[in-house]
Amino acid sequence: MKRQPAHRGGAAGRPEAGAVAIESERGPALSKRLRGGELSRVAEVRAGLRELLRHWGEPGRRDVAELLASELVTNALVHTDGGAHLTATLGAGPGALLCGRLRVEVRDFASRHPTPRVQVSEEGTSGRGLMLVHSLADAWGVRAHGVGKTVWFELDARCG
Template identity: 65%
Template sequence: MEDKADGAVGQAPASQLRRRLGRADLRAVPETRRALRELLRHWGKPGRSDIAELLTSELVTNALVHTDHEAVLTATVGPAGLRVEVRDFLSRRPQPRTPNAGDSTHGRGLLLVQSLADAWGVRTHGVGKVVWFELAAGAA
């Protein structure tokens, strides 16, 4: 596991969190939330970091539950906002779905991401895909 700070030449420095998530290791979800909370301690308007934690938890959980592989989380905070990417090694693209009324714990992750993120998407990445979202620091 690694945390690092990065900066592009001529721009304000960005802070970055990078985590390798073990196959089916759901303990990584709360650990990732804590690390992200620390990264975002002084970021954005009130409530933005809570949304970021929630959405990150959903992407990490999806990657660990719906694939039989490791995943890699990268969260980058810059002047414009936050971008979180979760890369897994399964090429099947996730689809938002309507959850069952009787199932209170499954089927809501991508709907939350779709509803709360300023932008989100999926892109292929070699073997696998990256599911990502962005939050602007100043949005309410």
């Protein structure tokens, strides 16, 4: 696995802490660790994903990917205490950067599994995240770990 800075940021062109672009066995990827309560860094997750996906998919697919990743990261940071780890991976192969299948995983360290709310009040400001994932992702799920879980989704690029 080859690691490279995700993008240049900060003083003197130093890579931003915690964001790493990875060339994995599956294809180009982004990896980002977030400590509990770092909601201000959700924007950094979106920016890193935007950079990874800058040429990927049909119009609008990058926006959906950013929205769903933001929802999963926010849920992990709001509803757990131990922080989260996001990994976004494009499928392998020469066309992955343009039309590979995207898989986003958000791992946290709480064992309780999330469940989409069936009804959310119109005045409420929360409770819609997993419904968005359920409605917009091509596939999604939850995988338990010894400590915690991973909530994931996949999107097809929908290239011609």
